[in-house]
Amino acid sequence: MKKLVKFLGWVIGILGLVILAFVSFVYLTWDKKYEAPYPEAMASADSAMIARGKYLVFGPAHCAGCHNTTERSAQVELGMDLELIGGAEFVFGPGILRSRNLTPDKETGIGNLTDQEVARVMRYSIGHDGRPIFPLMPFQNMSDEDVNAVISYLRSQQPVKHPIPPTEYNFMGKAILALGLIKPEGPDGTPPKRVKVEASEVYGKYLANSVANCVGCHSPRDLMSGEFIGPKFSGGLLFEEAPGESFITPNLTPDPETGYIANWTEDTFVQRFKTGRIYEHSPMPWGSFSRMDEVDLRALYRYLMSLDPVSNKIEKTEYMLQAAGSN
Template identity: 75%
Template sequence: MKQLLKIFAWIVGVIILFVLGFVSFVFLKWDQKYDAPYPEIRASSDSTMIARGKYLVYGPAHCAGCHNPPERALEVENGIDLPLIGGGEFDFDPGIIRSRNLTPDMETGIGKLTDGEVARVMRNSIGHDGRPIFPLMPFQNMSDYDVASIISFLRSQKPVNNFIEPTEYNFLGKAILALGLIKPEGPEMTPPKKVDIEVSEVYGKYLANSVANCVGCHSPRDLMTGEFTGPKFSGGLEFEEVPGAKFITPNLTPDPETGILASWTEDTFVERIKAGRIYEYSPMPWGSFSQMDEVDLRAIYRYLMSLDPVSNKIELTDHMKEVKKSE
């Protein structure tokens, strides 16, 4: 009996030591900083570049909806050009992630950041303070010209003093950071200098993958790590941002049986995106995308139609069926 108690005490002791060790590891390591060279990208006061940047921010790259408080997000998404004052809140399992003020205010915005610091957030997911940026902004492969245009536009906004509380990670979030599971990701290869704006598969591929993030939502993925777990654009990712309002993304590959686009003409696609949102709580930034130019939409359609068809049947969620029925 005594012997048994002794063994038990040892086991408990080892577990306590292990837990204490892990907790101290997390507290020592979660705040680790990362480094990468600053991209050689400079903002410009050229009006063509500022206009291109503005188009991307409010349209395909949809920065504007996320970088505003929730009560303004829809207005901005629907085409009202409010400045990007930050304050979007993302309440995830690892903590509350808050989008930053992107107006050129010196104290609370990006006024004090260099062009290289802002560009590095987009290219390498490393914050100006070296922290890994939560993977919500997959712009790593955006062209030099477009990144420079976006920063040029951000700098041209009116500065707005709006302090945003820092992002707060809970213990789970800190453990994920300490273990390096949220790690800054750089570009897959050298990003293009500039991509020609034309109705081509090449431009469509660039928009769908490196600017508008159609790929991020319309593909099967592991939501903990973000890894792709099946063919890209074959749909099936589930969302539930508002309790009870569950969504699933359709298959965008040209599979005649299970892909929704196989029966859409290029004009149907353009009209559908321009028409905007059907479901109130859909996570897709419909407002921003409805402001996309026809050239961009036609290019995306051509790219999607050039993909290998993947058979992946997606059933509407109960919430989506109900909304459709009540129309």
């Protein structure tokens, strides 16, 4: 008995030392800094370039909805063009992420950042101070022309002084950063100089993967690391939104039995986006996507219909607490 107690004491002691060492490692190394190239970006005062940037910011790239306070995001959802003052909070496992002020204010916004620094955030998810940014913005492979257009629009806004508290990582988040599970990733090869805007599969692929982030939400992912863990566009990602209400993203591949839009016509697809929000707390940025023009929507549809079918039945996409367990 004494030997067993002694043995257990040694085990507990060793485990305690291991835990202490790991905790120390996390707190000493989580605040990593990274380096990456600075893209050759340059803002323009050209009205057509600014207009393209505004379309992307309020439309398919849906920057305006995330880079605003909750109240202002609701106004953007209704069609108002408001400055991107930041302030949205995203609460999830690793901590609280806060969107930044993207107006040209020099104290609290991007006024003191160069165009190249802003482009590096978009392309590599690295802040101007070298900190890694959680991979919520899928702009690594956005074309040079569109990166410049977005920056051009951001520079054209009125500067708004709106300080934002820094993102807060809990121990889990710090451990993920310390272990390098969240680290910057750059483009897949050389991003295109420009992409022709037309109702084609090529342009649809670009929108779905490099602008609108359809792939990010409509694919199985590990929400701790952001890694894809299943076939892309096959749905199944869970969003717990309002208390008692959750959403599961549908399968967007053209599987005839389980694909959500497999039997939709192209016109039906376009009309669904133009209709806008149906469920109040749906995580889909319907306000932004309802602003997309028909060329972009038809390109998206044609790309999604070109995907390999994946059999992945999603029983329901919206669940209410009182309906839990029902189909």
